[in-house]
Amino acid sequence: MxxxxxxxxxxxxxxxxxxxxxxxxxxxxxxxxxxxxxxxxxxxxxxxxxxxxxxxxxxxxxxxxxxxxxxxxxxxxxxxxxxxxxxxxxxxxxxxxxTPPPGAAAAPTAGELADRGAALKARQKARNATPVKLFLRRIANIFVPLIPALIGCGIIAGLNGLLTNFGVLPAIVPALAAIAAGFLSLIAVFVGHNTAKEFGGTPILGGAVAAIIVYAGVAQVTAFGQHLSPGQGGVLGALGAALLAVRIEKWCRRHVPEALDVLVTPTVTVLVAGLVTLFGLMFLAGEVSTAIGSCANWLLAHGGAAAGFLLGGLFLPLVMLGLHQALIPIHTTLIEQQGYTVLLPVLAMAGAGQVGAALAVYARLPRNRSIRTTIKSALPAGFLGVGEPLIYGVSLPLGRPFVTACVGGAFGGGFVGLFNQLGTAAGATAIGPSGWALFPLLKGNHPLGATLLVYALGLITGYVTGFLATYFFGFAKPALRDLNTADASAPAPTRQKHQPTTA
Structure with a gap:
């Protein structure tokens, strides 16, 4: 069925x-x-x-x-x-x-919101077509295909932790540990493969160069006066190694005679990129990775409430600008180092603020059946962390509710950040889900119950603050009057339930 x-x-x-x-x-x-x-x-x-x-x-x-x-x-x-x-x-x-189907005319207010959302999205797309943002989008394309495996392994790791803590089924614990850790131990290879594919190289050559990073034998190599460690540099090293491999491969394709290409190009690509990786990239990427982890931990440990407030409040605008894609390698690096990323639960509070704002719009516009129908259909997805229908269909076209949604996200992020500052870190073992869908992936430095409680209270803070901010400050009086009467007498057609979410 x-x-x-x-x-x-x-x-x-x-x-x-x-x-x-x-x-x-x-x-x-x-x-x-x-x-x-x-x-x-x-x-x-x-x-x-x-x-x-x-x-x-x-x-x-x-x-x-x-x-x-x-x-x-x-x-x-x-x-x-x-x-x-x-x-x-x-x-x-x-x-x-x-041609549109018969009877596809929108109810006035929701139709106007759809047009506004479309115009905003079109303008944002034009702004995002800058070299930096296009590059970040390509970086995201490298990591997005890895998310299902990260989620699956993350949930298995969480289950294994529960079994270990409660002493249940001890015979299966090592097996679950191997299943959960296997992918992460080789994630550099997948990053190298996807990087070469995204930037126009041969994917298997990118994976071959990146595999050097996780090979146990690198412990015998000395660079910068010290022995390398398997996995040193992690995904950042794999990303750099594969990018270098693509550049070398393309150079070889242009200069190596066709008769020798099949032998020379892959050999030169793997050899040169491999040597640079071993005697330069692994050490440098390792230093950068360590700095990222130390910085994230220091930021939330010493300025958790303020840092969480800023991160939670600014995440929706970062998504609008396409700059959130730069965080994907950072999340992955933190998961590699610590087993979880402390940033994702903070950023997930932006979605909570969005849900709270949508509930307030629903309450403030009791006569606008088309907008209320849209919100009802989009809220279940919003609770599970899928925010596009609410963002582009409701809050962003309305203007002020988008700002008040950010306020809700800020307070939710500040709450989670505060507890991190007090010593209770809430992290996620994988990237991708947010909202309620993040619960199975939560992990921290305390028993799971404490981590779940901090995250749940953070969501509630985001919901409530987003609701209150939008209810009391989300509408100017003239706009509230117009929106609350525009289609009060019009039936809400079923086709309109997803109308405001526009491309």
Whole structure:
């Protein structure tokens, strides 16, 4: 039955994005189906957002359809299979016309919010097309495919910790420890592989160079007056080594005769990049990694409340600017060093502030049925850490509620940071989930119960503060009056439940 539902979702999406002939690439991350499209104008946005399974759409370097955790991993293969079958049956299909379905007119207020959200997203996309932000996006593309394994291994590590603490099933504890730690012990190889793939090199050569970092034999190598340690430099070293390998490989492709390319290019790439990695990158990346871990720990240990307040309050704007992608290697480095990242639970409070703000908008606009319908449909995803429908559909287009949502995130982050400063660190063993979905991945320097309690109280602080700030300061009186009467008499059509989340 579940497969039928996922297949039906894929079948409903495919014609609305212009059919298989309009799809050039298919991929997915934690929550989104990411499509490369030939002609953006063939997408029927309103009909797509009206599908029950679709939580929203976001347009970035690819067209991204938000389906939610778990669902997207099941819909993607069904979508790919249907697209392949359609291409096989119709080698040269006529593209679907880009006309909206009958009766697709939006209710006034939600429609205006959708337009505002679309305009804001378009302007933000243009601002994000800078070299630095495009580079950060490519860095994110390296790490995003690793997130499912990080989550799975993180949850297994948490389960293993519970069994160890309670002395239950001691025979299985070593097995679970091996399963949980295996991926992390080799994560540098996967980072090297993905880096070479993202930057136009041969993926296996990037992985081969990065594998040097985790090889036990590096302990026999001396660099900068000391023996290297297996894993020294971690993911940052692997990233640098693979980038260097790509540069060397491309140089070889240009200068090595074709007859010798198959022998010379891979040999020179691995040899030169490997030597530089051993006698330079591993040591330097190790120093940087150590500094990152020390800095994060010092920041929250000495200025936890203030640091948490700033981080929680600024995270939503960082997401808007695309700068949050720079944090992915930092999270991964902290997980490598300590087993968890202390930054993610603090940053997750931004989502709590967003949920609280949405609840306040719902309470303040009792007559605006279209906005209330949108909020009701988007809130479950918001509680699980999927914030795009609420951000681009409600708070950001309204203006002030976005600011008050940030206030909620700031107070939630400050709460978690304060307890870190007092000695109770709350961390996450993997990146990706937030909100309630982060609970299975929590870990800290105290028993799990204390960590869960700190995070839960932080969420409550974010919810309550975001609600109160938005309820009392989220609307100017004229705007509140207009929004509360604009479509009071209009029925809230079911197709509109995801309307405001726009690309």
């Amino acid at each position: 579940s497969d039928d539902k996922n297949r039906a979702t894929a079948a409903a999406i495919l014609p609305l994005v212009g059919g298989a002939a309009n799809v050039t690439s298919v991929a997915h991350c934690m929550t989104r189906l990411r499509l490369g499209l030939k002609d953006r104008s063939l997408v029927r946005d309103e009909a797509l957002k009206a599908l029950p399974a679709v939580l929203g759409v976001v347009e970035d370097d690819t067209y991204q359809i938000v389906l939610g955790p778990g669902v997207v991993a099941r819909v993607t293969p069904e979508f790919t299979a249907l697209a392949d079958a359609e291409r096989a049956a119709h080698p040269a299909p006529e593209p679907a016309p880009a």
